[in-house]
Amino acid sequence: MEVKRLNVLIADDHSIVRDGLRFLLSIRDDLQVVAEAANSDDILAALAAQRIDLLLLDLGMPGVNRLQFIRDLRTDFPRLKILVLTANVELSTIRGVLDAGVQAYVTKADESQELLDAIDAIQQNKRYLAVAVRFAVDGHGSSNPGDHLIANAVLTKREQQILSLVAQGSSARDIADTLHISPLTVRKHRENLMRKLDLHNTAELAVYAVRLGLPVG
Template sequence: MKKIKVILVDDHAVVRAGFRMLLATNDQVEVIAEAERGEEAMQLYKAKQPDIMVMDISMPGIGGLEAIRRICARDSDAKILVFSVHNEQVFINQAIKAGAKGFISKNSAADMLIDAIQHIIKGGTYIEEGLTHGMSEGNNAPPVDHQTIMDTLSNREFDIFLLLAKGKTAHKISEELCLSYKTIANYSTQIKKKLNVETVAELTHIALLSGVVNH
């Protein structure tokens, strides 16, 4: 039986090693390459043509969401499974919008990764069951309108929103994403307008309430 060819993408080598060992326990799956950045993932996808790519979304450079979007723009049949420490609904929505076929937590049971890969290979989608249950409980539940508006952000806007909310300056973001300062400033203006805020402090407040960044 033909093995499922997998590329692992995560910026932490120890994480990739762990998932490689996990996948090695299944004789139907073969890890053919690894990448630590979105840019490298795009190059490897084109060169190796994997059956599926298992990718984190929080990485330096263009990041996972933008990498997914670009890969899927080039290949509409691309199969990408996101595995992330984030379990907020907005991250799942952004990943699926970018073109991912599945989303599981890095804290999920070991056999779930294999199940997700096999399900997606057969043409399905796979979202970890119960992943977002209870996300809006408690006193710090985000206003529904903010959650809804965040879903309207493009993948690039969402990436920049997160970086701004984490306190990074437009100059630092422009260096990290290899975009001009003017481009970042324009994105920042668009994001603030969509969220109906005027300052980065207000952006950060929304991000904290929504759980997409930590205190």
């Protein structure tokens, strides 16, 4: 069965991110990047000028008031598919934008394949959440998603400090300077955290930090 070719609008206020996304999507014959935007005005202008099937949207862009902006887009462009690509892993944000009508939510810490999988799902009229944030809608049998992990893993004060700083995007060197320890010690703590919590990347660590209520930004 022939797959419909999607016209894509990349919306991110960082040109290097837009360049990377355009290059990644160029490998797909079923996708065509037809416009780019660095702020909300650019998005609206592009949508008004031509047919856009898929919007890759960074929530942190100038003029993007997260939920209301997305709701307005859903009202004004009901056929538009929206894929959120963001560094934000806060539970309230994830659930809020999903309720506002986006089709996919992927974090910037995810692998490139996660983004492509999300687009595949959208083409099949399915909703997609990155693995690291699926706790937002999937409780895995718990009334409070992730409680089983929190209950079964006791973190030391130092581990909580490092988890919080990792979730904020701090490098091993930055964390070492902040806590007055060596970068090697930081990396060892990070490895231990992933093993103890059965997590696999920075995005999942950030999600876990949010669940614990640790400061992440």
